[in-house]
Amino acid sequence: MNPFRRVDHAETERLLDSARADVDASSNQARPATSSEGEVASSPARVPPADPVAGVLAAAAGPARPGELAGEEAALAAFRAARATPAPSVPHRPGRRRLTTGALVWIGAVAVTATAGAAFAAVNLDRTPEPVAPGPSRTSGSPDRGAPTSGEPGRSTPPGPPASGQPSPSAPVSDRPPVPGPPSPGTPSTPGAPAGQLHGLCRAWQAKKPEQREQALRTPAFERLVAAAGGVAEVEAYCQRLAPESRPSEPAKPKAPPSPTGHPARR
Amino acid sequence: MVCFAAAERGGPSRACHGARMTGELSEAVSAAQAGDEDAFRLLYRSLQPGLLRYLTALVGPDAEDVASETWLQISRDLPTFTGGEFRAWAVTIARNRAMDHLRRLRRRPSLPVPVHALVDLASTADTAEGASETIGTETALALIATLPPREAEAVLLRAVIGLDAGSAGRVLGRRAGAVRTAAHRGLRRLAAVLETQRAAEPSVEVDGVPPPRTGGSSSLRAPHAEPADG
Numbered sequence: 001m002n003p004f005r006r007v008d009h010a011e012t013e014r015l016l017d018s019a020r021a022d023v024d025a026s027s028n029q030a031r032p033a034t035s036s037e038g039e040v041a042s043s044p045a046r047v048p049p050a051d052p053v054a055g056v057l058a059a060a061a062g063p064a065r066p067g068e069l070a071g072e073e074a075a076l077a078a079f080r081a082a083r084a085t086p087a088p089s090v091p092h093r094p095g096r097r098r099l100t101t102g103a104l105v106w107i108g109a110v111a112v113t114a115t116a117g118a119a120f121a122a123v124n125l126d127r128t129p130e131p132v133a134p135g136p137s138r139t140s141g142s143p144d145r146g147a148p149t150s151g152e153p154g155r156s157t158p159p160g161p162p163a164s165g166q167p168s169p170s171a172p173v174s175d176r177p178p179v180p181g182p183p184s185p186g187t188p189s190t191p192g193a194p195a196g197q198l199h200g201l202c203r204a205w206q207a208k209k210p211e212q213r214e215q216a217l218r219t220p221a222f223e224r225l226v227a228a229a230g231g232v233a234e235v236e237a238y239c240q241r242l243a244p245e246s247r248p249s250e251p252a253k254p255k256a257p258p259s260p261t262g263h264p265a266r267r
Numbered sequence: 268m269v270c271f272a273a274a275e276r277g278g279p280s281r282a283c284h285g286a287r288m289t290g291e292l293s294e295a296v297s298a299a300q301a302g303d304e305d306a307f308r309l310l311y312r313s314l315q316p317g318l319l320r321y322l323t324a325l326v327g328p329d330a331e332d333v334a335s336e337t338w339l340q341i342s343r344d345l346p347t348f349t350g351g352e353f354r355a356w357a358v359t360i361a362r363n364r365a366m367d368h369l370r371r372l373r374r375r376p377s378l379p380v381p382v383h384a385l386v387d388l389a390s391t392a393d394t395a396e397g398a399s400e401t402i403g404t405e406t407a408l409a410l411i412a413t414l415p416p417r418e419a420e421a422v423l424l425r426a427v428i429g430l431d432a433g434s435a436g437r438v439l440g441r442r443a444g445a446v447r448t449a450a451h452r453g454l455r456r457l458a459a460v461l462e463t464q465r466a467a468e469p470s471v472e473v474d475g476v477p478p479p480r481t482g483g484s485s486s487l488r489a490p491h492a493e494p495a496d497g
Contacts, residue, residue, distance in 0.1 A: 009451050012447070012451040013432070013447070019426040020425075020426055020427070020428075052461045053457050053458045056457060057422075057454075060407035060411055060426060061426050063316075064316040068315060068316045069312060072308065074335055075335070075339075075341075076304060076308060078338055078342040079342040082342040082343045082345070083302055204339060212331070212332065219336055220367070
């Protein structure tokens with residue numbers, strides 16, 4: 001009665017293959033128009049199959065419906081973000097990379113050895129009590145106390161106590177607050193994730209529909225973002241600072257500076 | 268792109284379609300790996316509808332969320348993709364995300380059966396002769412989703428995503444033969460459902476999907492000895 005009951009696997013395979021082949025034909029014809037969603041419904045290449053099962057399969061594999069591509073911008077934002085901070089191990093050209101890595105390691109080893117030797121020698125010569133404390137160097141030295149050390153800090157200062165009673169430059173000065181070091185970076189407390197990645201996560205999150213945003217934050221994909229923002233409720237403000245939403249088409253910049261405190265949130 | 272030129276002249280063959288799709292896709296994959304956004308967009312547009320439909324069968328209304336997680340991971344892991352069937356790679360990611368999602372929800376991958384879809388199907392199938400013009404994508408997917416999960420997955424991977432049996436087997440962690448069998452049984456079940464719809468339209472009974480007939484041929488033994496998914 002039903003012819004399909006008698007069919008074998010070959011017929012099944014043919015049916016399964018043909019369902020998708022029809023779609024490929026129609027979607028390829030629609031693709032040069034960059035899949036403008038207007039002509040999604042029309043599929044000129046589809047012929048009505050006689051078999052009802054084939055009809056179901058062809059319909060199931062039918063061309064894209066408009067809502068199905070709604071996440072395109074979010075996906076692209078994720079793609080940009082991933083490009084901004086590429087994966088740590090990308091084995092593109094293993095041979096060449098190994099060579100480069102080897103050379104770098106070698107250079108690094110030489111540099112470390114040389115520096116360590118010099119530092120060791122310096123320690124032996126100077127017997128400075130705190131060799132690691134940077135102290136006011138000659139480049140950023142405060143003008144009132146830059147004089148006693150001569151131009152070369154590592155070598156010329158004798159190890160004995162300074163005759164003039166001045167504290168040694170590397171010792172902490174008690175009567176002054178410690179100088180805020182110039183290299184202290186302004187990165188907000190995001191220990192694990194680099195800023196570019198968070199920026200991309202923000203972009204991906206912002207590209208979601210508002211009613212989906214809260215739910216998205218419960219997924220592990222945005223775990224890091226929530227952690228960096230300090231909670232689900234803080235994500236919006238955080239992302240607003242990190243990646244203002246007003247320019248969605250702008251390519252993601254990996255090092256968008258977090259705006260200073262007085263900057264009002266733009267909408 | 269010989270096939271593409273042939274298509275412009277008109278009347279491309281089906282085999283040409285398959286080859287062109289694969290070639291186009293792998294070109295787009297390498298371009299996207301090199302940072303080409305348009306290529307990535309092309310990948311998205313060619314894969315996302317199928318991914319979303321497949322995920323709908325796995326996680327129901329959460330499919331969109333899982334799909335966006337999937338694309339997040341695809342774009343992150345794209346540099347590590349070393350070749351092969353890109354669709355299978357992407358679908359594997361999607362399936363893993365779906366399984367994680369279900370694990371989080373402590374739910375089995377089963378579907379709420381959309382009865383109304385079957386009712387629609389029954390009425391339209393009777394009024395119109397050409398079934399393909401009246402069965403919408405939504406209805407067809409709902410119908411496939413009424414199949415047992417293994418069969419539904421096999422049918423969707425084969426017919427909607429467009430994988431061959433071997434690739435689908437790698438996605439599912441099963442042999443190609445098991446995928447063929449599952450798809451075959453799924454299609455037989457579909458045919459039986461459609462037939463009962465046609466024969467007796469008023470009694471739309473979802474639970475009335477007939478059990479698979481295993482007496483017919485020896486190749487249709489139930490593959491219950493396989494490893495569980497996930």
